[in-house]
Amino acid sequence: MAARIVQSFSGDTQFLLRTAALQRFTRNGHRLRGKPPGVAKTLEQRLAEERAVDPEVARKINIGFPHLKPARSALLKERLAHLKAQRVNPELEKASRAHTLSIDPELVKRTWLKTSGPFHVRRLAEHYGIFEHLFGAAYFVPRVDLQIAFRNGDAANPVYYGNIVKPTEASQEPEVHFDSSFNYKEALGRTEATSDSSSTSWWTLVLTNPDGHLSEADKEYCHWFVANIPSSDVSKGDRIVPYLQPFPPKGTGYHRHVFVLYKQEKKLDMGEYRIEEAEVNLTARTFSTLDFYRKYQDDITPAGLAFFQSDWDSSLIGFYHDVLKMKHPTFEYDFPKPYLREQEWFPLRKPFNLYMDKYRDPKQINKEYLERKLARTHPFEGPEPPLRFPNAHPIRDVPSWLRTEIKRDRRGWGRINDI
Structure with a gap:
């Protein structure tokens, strides 16, 4: 039937219909493999089928006291009586108009615990x-x-x-x-x-x-x-x-x-x-x-x-x-050590000191930083005062990696703050 309908159209119309049919199975110029979207099952549907659980087995058991609902007629009767009592209360209406009406939170809590x-x-x-x-x-x-x-x-x-x-x-x-x-x-x-x-x-x-x-x-x-x-x-x-x-x-x-x-x-x-x-x-x-x-x-x-x-x-x-007479436990993530490739003879575009520190013992590096910090600390007067304008002091006749290290030290940046 579809073939007869297509034949009844002109050549241009048939071309447009075939193009529209092909677009259902292509995306961005590439042909789709398998069933097209809308026909194939989504990931959520496939996981639901694989993880299907018998509702009788998964049903939870109520081990507490059952909930006995009061008769609906009794609830309506109580609600109507409450509304009538509120409508004939002039003080309540006066407080509502004056925006001075207050609600007892304990009453709200008791009502909440009694209902939902x-x-x-x-x-x-x-x-x-x-x-x-x-x-x-x-x-x-x-x-x-x-x-x-x-x-x-x-x-x-x-x-x-x-x-x-x-x-x-x-x-x-x-x-x-x-x-x-x-x-x-x-x-x-x-x-x-x-x-x-x-x-x-x-x-x-x-x-x-x-x-x-x-x-x-x-x-x-x-x-x-x-x-x-x-x-x-x-x-x-x-x-x-x-x-x-x-x-x-x-x-x-x-x-x-x-x-x-x-x-x-x-x-x-x-x-x-x-x-x-x-x-x-x-x-x-x-x-x-x-x-x-x-x-x-x-x-x-x-x-x-x-x-x-x-x-x-x-x-x-x-x-x-x-009280517990035991050692204080501490749980931490055990991160794996970072991967270090083999050392190069001439590492290009890498700071010399930072590159070498990767292959040294971190404890030895911290020790050197601590010794450097203590050497500039007076036992009675404390550490040296920081420079007021650290960028205003020129650094000459030193390698580029050492110049960067001195600048960071003056500004208080980097690993020395961890000591």
Whole structure:
């Protein structure tokens, strides 16, 4: 059919049609190999086919409390009642017109936590890889708001969801508050009473670091472990592991420190994780959140989450020596040595001194610079004052490479500043 249509046109028209058809398979005068763009699969499509994952296998498991949505009619009724109350309030309208209307941030926060807040916290935790590195293929939506702050005198350093807290700011045990009146029976659809008294709820709080283990990459360090917390009074809980401040080694970047609050079904005996107060043993603090949850998953449910990030500061040098009784570790990149070609008899267009320094010991070069600097430093009066106008002093009867070296020395440029 297409051939008949082409034949019905004149010669010039047929030429234009053939040219347009060929342009689909050429680019910049070169013929394309393989399928043309638009027909061939993109790199993203090919990688998606190669890395295809079974959705049933990759599906995450919710190990927290379920979210029970209230009836839509009840929500609409509550919203309408609120709007009616606001519309008949003359003081509210007067403040709005005068631009003096203020909003209570605590009320906004309570509303946020009651509606979309827990889901926002879950997305933040997924962004930082908290669930993946602590619970593997599981996750939970934090239903209980954790209010945590490190006190340093009059200042307070709160913990939110990924903010930075320095080791000096987190040197002391934090203050923890949460609402223990969370109706977990209603969330689970239960009506029967538990074995404990209905007036007391039991909780467990664990602070762990999934990034800082010095010998096992898939393990964590437990920085704090308080079990059998009655209601919300952390001070009355059973201290299984005493508090230990963050100690990220130098050169390892930011470390995540995660607070996980568990709701207990009953009072539990977790003495196997117990560490003495006076003992600071990192081997004994080796911890795995996934193994811990698997062991007590029938009696505990994760309900609260908060985490912060911490990196190295100078106070950790003494902490490693005095508290951990170990050498202060420092991690650095091990750069390969630069490639040096064989020396030439007559290197052209290369400064003589810099070319020769490439093939010398750097320690010997630094030693010579230091000796030169000390030779011009008086033991009591200090170094010689610099020239006020260094470019105004002529340099005569010296090779070009030495003239450049003298100019750099006068201006304070180059390697001598590293000594």
